[in-house]
Amino acid sequence: MAAFETHIAHLVRSVSLSELTKHLEFEMLGMRRFGFVSGQWLSFKQVKPDGEELTRAYSIASPPGEDPRFALCLNRVQDGFMSNFLCDMQAGDEIHCQGPFGDFILRPPLRDTIFIATGTGISPFRSMLHWLLTDQLRHQGKQFWLVLGSRYERDIYYHDEFLRLASERPNFHYLPTLSRGSVEWQGLRGYVQEHVPGIAQSRTDMHAYVCGLDKMVKANRELLRSLGWDRKSVRYEKYD
Ligand SMILES: Cc1cc2nc3c(=O)[nH]c(=O)nc-3n(C[C@H](O)[C@H](O)[C@H](O)COP(=O)(O)OP(=O)(O)OC[C@H]3O[C@@H](n4cnc5c(N)ncnc54)[C@H](O)[C@@H]3O)c2cc1C
Numbered sequence: 073m074a075a076f077e078t079h080i081a082h083l084v085r086s087v088s089l090s091e092l093t094k095h096l097e098f099e100m101l102g103m104r105r106f107g108f109v110s111g112q113w114l115s116f117k118q119v120k121p122d123g124e125e126l127t128r129a130y131s132i133a134s135p136p137g138e139d140p141r142f143a144l145c146l147n148r149v150q151d152g153f154m155s156n157f158l159c160d161m162q163a164g165d166e167i168h169c170q171g172p173f174g175d176f177i178l179r180p181p182l183r184d185t186i187f188i189a190t191g192t193g194i195s196p197f198r199s200m201l202h203w204l205l206t207d208q209l210r211h212q213g214k215q216f217w218l219v220l221g222s223r224y225e226r227d228i229y230y231h232d233e234f235l236r237l238a239s240e241r242p243n244f245h246y247l248p249t250l251s252r253g254s255v256e257w258q259g260l261r262g263y264v265q266e267h268v269p270g271i272a273q274s275r276t277d278m279h280a281y282v283c284g285l286d287k288m289v290k291a292n293r294e295l296l297r298s299l300g301w302d303r304k305s306v307r308y309e310k311y312d
Pocket of ligand 1: 311
């Protein structure tokens with residue numbers, strides 16, 4: 073089997089998105105441009121203190137550009153090694169990675185699309201939506217819905233950014249929903265799948281992309297099937 077090339081990425085910037093979540097910006101060393109397709113992921117490698125080499129996948133959370141940069145959005149997982157290692161990195165620190173990999177990418181022909189995510193499952197959709205919405209030739213005036221779920225308001229990652237994008241792009245509809253929102257929260261409540269029928273019912277001419285933990289992905293796939301959607305119109309990426 074052909075070995076994949078290993079890249080060295082160094083951390084340029086680390087921003088806290090919540091108590092346990094970070095937005096990390098990296099630059100690939102020795103590259104003029106890092107090519108990937110929105111929705112793809114990288115495999116990060118690190119040797120643990122006991123000598124075991126660990127690899128973990130992380131979706132790219134930024135759109136492809138003309139530079140060697142990319143971003144990640146990641147959660148600290150309790151007792152997890154790689155997520156905490158990455159979250160603890162300081163500007164200038166380096167890590168090895170391979171990729172890009174994966175075929176969780178926008179499937180042609182482009183249709184009206186619903187993106188469904190919880191937590192850091194937003195990563196590939198942040199990349200896809202920024203890529204699509206910067207250029208009319210890419211988005212072709214299609215309608216895009218982002219149904220983004222979290223427990224509390226403080227855990228809706230990139231909230232202001234998506235609010236701004238929705239105010240600038242009439243074909244982008246941003247629907248954050250909270251399962252444990254405070255009394256002040258004026259937006260949607262409940263789980264993401266509760267808000268999907270309002271968009272997807274009676275529509276078999278759309279695509280859906282679902283990203284997050286297994287339970288949520290399963291619930292949304294089953295729901296779309298029950299609404300009469302063709303299996304091929306639904307793509308998904310599971311993080312666990
Ligand atoms: C294609 C792909 C893309 C991914 N992209 C992202 C991403 O963009 N951002 C991100 O934060 N994560 C992402 N993940 C999850 C990531 O790869 C790791 O599984 C996660 O960071 C935990 O790794 P760890 O080494 O810290 O913990 P581990 O040592 O692997 O796990 C510790 C414990 O946490 C549980 N666990 C594992 N993963 C999760 C999880 N995601 N949430 C809650 N509990 C978990 C395990 O069952 C185990 O009990 C992605 C996974 C895949 C397969």
